[in-house]
Structure formats: C-alpha cells, structure tokens
Amino acid sequence: MTRRLLLSYLALALLVLAGLEIPLGCIYARGEMSRAAQTVERDASMLAEVTEENIEEGELDALPDVVGDYADRTGGHVVVTDKQGVVLADSAPDGRTGINLAGQPDIARALHNQPTVTTTTDGDGRDVLSATMPGSSGTTIRGALRLTYPLDQVSTRVHRIWGALALAGACVLGAVALVAFSLARWITRPLRTLESATTQLADGHLASPPDATTGPPELRRLAASFTHTATRLEHLLRAQQAFASEASHQLKTPLTALRLRLENFEPHLDPRAHGSLEEAVGEVERLGRMVQGLLALARLESAATTPEAVDLNAVVEDRVAMWEPLAAEQYVTLDISGPPAGYVWAIPGALEQIIDNLLANALRVSPPSSTITLHRAPGGELHIIDQGPGMNDADRERAFDRFWRSSDSHHDGTGLGLPIVRHLVDASGGTITLHPAPAPGTGLHVRIRLRPASARPHQVQPSGEDFGSRRSGSRRTHAADRG
Structure with a gap:
C-alpha cells in the first residue's frame, strides 16, 4: 500500500508539473523566436537605411565594409542588391557580387517596397531567420537588403530552458517523493501493525497489539477498536477453553454415577421393568457420548492449530x-x-x-x-x-x-x-x-x-x-x- 500511495502522489505531482512546465516551455520558445524575429527585422531595417544612403550617394565601395562589420559582430549573413536585384555586396566569404536575385520571391517583394520576415533554410540546410527589407526613400526604391540569422543560437537557448525546466521538475519530484514516502509510511504504519496483529490473532494469541498512537485519527480509532475486540475475543476463547477442559470432568462423574445407580436398581425391580431400565441406561450412555462430542467440538473450535x-x-x-x-x-x-x-x-x-x-x-x-x-x-x-x-x-x-x-x-x-x-x-x-x-x-x-x-x-x-x-x-x- 505504501508503494501505491507513493506512486499516486508522484503521478499527481507529475501531472501538475506537466501542466505547468510544458505550457511555460512553449511560451518561452515562442517568446525567444518572436524576440529573435523582432531583432532581425530591426537590424535589417537599420542596415537597409544605411545601405540605401550609400547607394544614393554612390558610395558603393563602403557597402562591403558595412555588411562585413555587421556579420562579424552578429554572425548573420547580409546581401545588398540594387533596384534591379543585382548583388552589390555579400558578407559571406565566398559571396559573389554581380549576380541577379530579382527572381527570388523575397527580393522581388522588397523591390516592390514589401518587407518579408520568415524562417527558411539556407544553402547548407540550416534553419535560418530571414528578413528582407527594401532600401527606399519614400516611394523611391534604390535597392534591397536580405539579413539571415541562423536559428542555432535560438534553439540552444530554447533547449537550455527546457533542460532547466526538466531539472527543476526532477528536483520537485524528488522532494515530493521524499515527502510522499514519509506521509505514506505514516498513513500505513497502523495498517501494517493491524495486519500483523490480525495474523497473530488468527494463530490464537495477540502478542503485539496494533499501534494506536500514530497515523490518521480514523486508523488510530480502528486500531484501538481492534485491540479491544481482540482482547474480548481472547477472553472468550480462554473461557471456552477452560469450559472445555473442566466440563468434561465435571459432567463425566455425575453421568457415570447415574448409570451405576440405574444398574444397581436391576436386582430390586420387577422383571417387567427391566426393559425400561435398559432404555434408561442406554439414554444415559447416549447423553454421555453427546456430552463428549460437544466438548470435542468446543475444543476443536477454540484451538488454533x-x-x-x-x-x-x-x-x-x-x-x-x-x-x-x-x-x-x-x-x-x-x-x-x-x-x-x-x-x-x-x-x-x-x-x-x-x-x-x-x-x-x-x-x-x-x-x-x-x-x-x-x-x-x-x-x-x-x-x-x-x-x-x-x-x-x-x-x-x-x-x-x-x-x-x-x-x-x-x-x-x-x-x-x-x-x-x-x-x-x-x-x-x-x-x-x-x-x-x-x-x-x-x-x-x-x-x-x-x-x-x-x-x-x-x-x-x-x-x-x-x-x-x-x-x-x-x-x-x-x-x-x-x-
């Protein structure tokens, strides 16, 4: 019973923890993704403004330094195109300039003054967060900027928080298990002593009464009632055993004497009464056998063998x-x-x-x-x-x-x-x-x-x-x- 109580407490605690930690972890994961998307979108907008000014002023040579410096600091990948979609700068070491990206959906939308923020996969198969912004001044589009940021760091932070939540849950379950084990032992201790006392009583002698000082009040009252009942039962059994052992001697003597007295009447009775005398002696003998049988049953029922x-x-x-x-x-x-x-x-x-x-x-x-x-x-x-x-x-x-x-x-x-x-x-x-x-x-x-x-x-x-x-x-x- 202790094991079942412990398992029930742990199952309830696990259910509560799952109901709290899983939503919390999901909310944190969505929050991390949202913060990362907002950061990438903000950085892409700022870089788009800077690169638009450089394109407007004709300072195209400054674009590689701008995008390279940002890529070194953040680990992102920046691509800048002109208004026709031709790459002017690429922060990747193997990036190529002069190629036309106007056919790519996010670049095409940006050249039509429509920003795009989405998650996609880069050429190496990694999940990235991509923000493509138009380089515009008013309604004039001078180019587009794509900023992609790998989601590895975001996933690492999400996994870290899931690990922290799992560790916290394990600690809570350990504490609950310790408390639950102590509580279960406290609850079941009277039941264990009651079971032991019941076994002893079944064997005929209650050597160790159940503990009526610990456990819930209901179990303490049950143990006390059992002890009282067992005491009375032992008293009744002893009384029955005493009767079975004494009654045999007390009843055998008068029955024997009665039979002898009846047999002694035979010489002094009329022969016509001998038949009734024999019947009377037979009934006395039958009564003696019945007494012996009853005493035998009493001894059998009172003996715990x-x-x-x-x-x-x-x-x-x-x-x-x-x-x-x-x-x-x-x-x-x-x-x-x-x-x-x-x-x-x-x-x-x-x-x-x-x-x-x-x-x-x-x-x-x-x-x-x-x-x-x-x-x-x-x-x-x-x-x-x-x-x-x-x-x-x-x-x-x-x-x-x-x-x-x-x-x-x-x-x-x-x-x-x-x-x-x-x-x-x-x-x-x-x-x-x-x-x-x-x-x-x-x-x-x-x-x-x-x-x-x-x-x-x-x-x-x-x-x-x-x-x-x-x-x-x-x-x-x-x-x-x-x-």
Missing part, C-alpha cells in the same frame, strides 16, 4: 490395523487400495480421528460379509466406501448438520460425528463430500481431499489432542453417525 505434514500411508495403515479386530467380529473386511500416498497437510491428530469416525460410522451400518474400502488417490485424496444402506440426496445434504440424524436411522448416534469430521477437515485446509457408492447397489462413498505436502517433515508429527487415537472405548465414543 497450524496444519503440519502427515504421512497419509502410515496413518491409514495404522487405523486399519486398529479397527480390523472389531471389523472381523462383525464379519466385515477392511481393504486398502490405490497407489501409496505421500504426505498431506493436517492439524495434529486430525487425520487419525477423521478415519476413526468414518470407519466406526461405516461399521455401524455394514452388513456381514461386506467390505469397507479405503482407496488412496493422487493429490492427497482418501476415499472410504462401504456397502451399507447409503444415503439419499436429502440426507447427504444435511449429514454435516449438528444433531441431525437420518429419519430411518436405527442406531443411537448423537448427530455429532460427521460435524466433527468436517470441522477437522476444514481446519486442515481440505474438503469432504458425500456421494453414492460407485458400484451398483447400496453404499456410501466419502471423499476427503487434503492439501499434498511437497516434502517429508524434519520433525516428528505431534499427536496433539487425538480423540481418535484412543484404543480403549473407541468403538463407542468415536463412532460417527449417519445423521
């Missing part, structure tokens, strides 16, 4: 090895297909939890003798395909909504598994979509696309708060829901 490179091959093989015993109990086969995948970007522990939730979800609905396929594809893609009942279009549209469960769901899910998976994928910078199984028949196809990591990381992938890596109890607490 940077994605790191994770070996997709190793994670897939590890999770399949962990889930194979449970799948075997249900007569379900877990199959890994596709070429070996490389590293992908994911927040610590996210990929393990994503696979655990989706495998648990698939095992819930997979019939015996079916297969769950984990297919790896280039570009950081992982496809998990089951042979269960699948989902219709409407269910796939709402599957990631919190607490939503399919209308034909026959399991005791909480409706939080897939929202947790989507949050983990989004936080890792990837995407997740649901599709019908590619093979004819029933089934669900989950496609996860993560950003490929170009190189192997130098440090060990930290486990973080890995909800999916818990081996014990994972069959219940990490089972994602089809709704």
Whole structure:
C-alpha cells in the first residue's frame, strides 16, 4: 500500500508539473523566436537605411565594409542588391557580387517596397531567420537588403530552458517523493501493525497489539477498536477453553454415577421393568457420548492449530490395523487400495480421528460379509466406501448438520460425528463430500481431499489432542453417525 500511495502522489505531482512546465516551455520558445524575429527585422531595417544612403550617394565601395562589420559582430549573413536585384555586396566569404536575385520571391517583394520576415533554410540546410527589407526613400526604391540569422543560437537557448525546466521538475519530484514516502509510511504504519496483529490473532494469541498512537485519527480509532475486540475475543476463547477442559470432568462423574445407580436398581425391580431400565441406561450412555462430542467440538473450535505434514500411508495403515479386530467380529473386511500416498497437510491428530469416525460410522451400518474400502488417490485424496444402506440426496445434504440424524436411522448416534469430521477437515485446509457408492447397489462413498505436502517433515508429527487415537472405548465414543 505504501508503494501505491507513493506512486499516486508522484503521478499527481507529475501531472501538475506537466501542466505547468510544458505550457511555460512553449511560451518561452515562442517568446525567444518572436524576440529573435523582432531583432532581425530591426537590424535589417537599420542596415537597409544605411545601405540605401550609400547607394544614393554612390558610395558603393563602403557597402562591403558595412555588411562585413555587421556579420562579424552578429554572425548573420547580409546581401545588398540594387533596384534591379543585382548583388552589390555579400558578407559571406565566398559571396559573389554581380549576380541577379530579382527572381527570388523575397527580393522581388522588397523591390516592390514589401518587407518579408520568415524562417527558411539556407544553402547548407540550416534553419535560418530571414528578413528582407527594401532600401527606399519614400516611394523611391534604390535597392534591397536580405539579413539571415541562423536559428542555432535560438534553439540552444530554447533547449537550455527546457533542460532547466526538466531539472527543476526532477528536483520537485524528488522532494515530493521524499515527502510522499514519509506521509505514506505514516498513513500505513497502523495498517501494517493491524495486519500483523490480525495474523497473530488468527494463530490464537495477540502478542503485539496494533499501534494506536500514530497515523490518521480514523486508523488510530480502528486500531484501538481492534485491540479491544481482540482482547474480548481472547477472553472468550480462554473461557471456552477452560469450559472445555473442566466440563468434561465435571459432567463425566455425575453421568457415570447415574448409570451405576440405574444398574444397581436391576436386582430390586420387577422383571417387567427391566426393559425400561435398559432404555434408561442406554439414554444415559447416549447423553454421555453427546456430552463428549460437544466438548470435542468446543475444543476443536477454540484451538488454533497450524496444519503440519502427515504421512497419509502410515496413518491409514495404522487405523486399519486398529479397527480390523472389531471389523472381523462383525464379519466385515477392511481393504486398502490405490497407489501409496505421500504426505498431506493436517492439524495434529486430525487425520487419525477423521478415519476413526468414518470407519466406526461405516461399521455401524455394514452388513456381514461386506467390505469397507479405503482407496488412496493422487493429490492427497482418501476415499472410504462401504456397502451399507447409503444415503439419499436429502440426507447427504444435511449429514454435516449438528444433531441431525437420518429419519430411518436405527442406531443411537448423537448427530455429532460427521460435524466433527468436517470441522477437522476444514481446519486442515481440505474438503469432504458425500456421494453414492460407485458400484451398483447400496453404499456410501466419502471423499476427503487434503492439501499434498511437497516434502517429508524434519520433525516428528505431534499427536496433539487425538480423540481418535484412543484404543480403549473407541468403538463407542468415536463412532460417527449417519445423521
């Protein structure tokens, strides 16, 4: 932004200078030309009077001295003719006398008592200013005088003034650039500190608040408002993190105690009430899983974790090895297909939890003798395909909504598994979509696309708060829901 402001200031200054200096230079050039023309015209008139007197008095021998002396002093070229147009004197060293110039337009007009002042080109191709005056006394024409003056000196003076104007403009632009750079830095300093503070806040901690003491008043107020908002946001995040860490322990104990008390009622209840007791225990267990899911979402949303490179091959093989015993109990086969995948970007522990939730979800609905396929594809893609009942279009549209469960769901899910998976994928910078199984028949196809990591990381992938890596109890607490 500093560069853009500086360029805009310089462009405006350049426009103003061009609007001032170009007309000024043109006016000066025209003035120089006009002054030169007036000087040549005046000198030609004076020389014409002098030479007319010499011709009238018959002092033709004095003409070469008169025109030669003037040519030496001014650098001009003087030619004098009689009334027939015959050259009487020529100031040029190689000038010839006795030739007739009456056929030349300016000499012909002068012999008819009509002066001429114009710019033309001499025999050497140089631009000259020419003044041709009649040598007359009243109506009597005794001759003509042509005075030509080279425009080299006039052009030199014009070029000099253009150079001076350009130098002055460059100095002005330099001064404007210096002032504009200082002003742009002053204006953008709060924005730079605000950008840095925004980046820090996005990472979860505001170490350096934006500078609210410099810059325009509007930006100072913006920086102060941002600092106030960031402070409140940090306070809310800390409060949410404290709740997520404490509520789990505070809620787990009474729920466990409630379940134990309900189970202790079984020997003292009428057998006809055992069914209701089992339903009550099941609802308590479901409430416990729902609390765990909500706390997991709270921890995920409050944590600001940077994605790191994770070996997709190793994670897939590890999770399949962990889930194979449970799948075997249900007569379900877990199959890994596709070429070996490389590293992908994911927040610590996210990929393990994503696979655990989706495998648990698939095992819930997979019939015996079916297969769950984990297919790896280039570009950081992982496809998990089951042979269960699948989902219709409407269910796939709402599957990631919190607490939503399919209308034909026959399991005791909480409706939080897939929202947790989507949050983990989004936080890792990837995407997740649901599709019908590619093979004819029933089934669900989950496609996860993560950003490929170009190189192997130098440090060990930290486990973080890995909800999916818990081996014990994972069959219940990490089972994602089809709704």
